[in-house]
Amino acid sequence: MQASKLLALLIALSLSCYASAQALRWNQLSPAQQEVLQQHRKGWDQMPENRRQRLATNAERWSKLTPEQQQKARNKHRWIQGLSQDERQALRRRWQSMSPEQRQRMQRRLANMTAEQRRETLARFLSRQPANK
Numbered sequence: 001m002q003a004s005k006l007l008a009l010l011i012a013l014s015l016s017c018y019a020s021a022q023a024l025r026w027n028q029l030s031p032a033q034q035e036v037l038q039q040h041r042k043g044w045d046q047m048p049e050n051r052r053q054r055l056a057t058n059a060e061r062w063s064k065l066t067p068e069q070q071q072k073a074r075n076k077h078r079w080i081q082g083l084s085q086d087e088r089q090a091l092r093r094r095w096q097s098m099s100p101e102q103r104q105r106m107q108r109r110l111a112n113m114t115a116e117q118r119r120e121t122l123a124r125f126l127s128r129q130p131a132n133k
Contacts, residue, residue: 024052032063079115083122090126 026044029037036059044052080088095103110118
């Protein structure tokens, strides 16, 4: 019994060492990624690895956007942040209930709307019942 516990401990330690060797460190990020993620620098090494990977991937994508695309994304983020927690959750649930084709149609509609038009569309969107898949 002791041998199996020791073996399990050794395996766990090996996996832990391997995981930390694979951890994405701040100095491994490109200069463009570091610039985008500057606000996360202090706590980077304490952050869960999956979050670091996700942030690094998103920062890489961000750095490849044109200034116009970045501004459009900022505007969208501000709009979403302006929603209440309940509205964001309802929007997320409704969005997830849609087919990919329905999502694409909605994205095309929203793309050229003002913030006020998006709010009105959102109110109508959330008042409808989700279609059954």
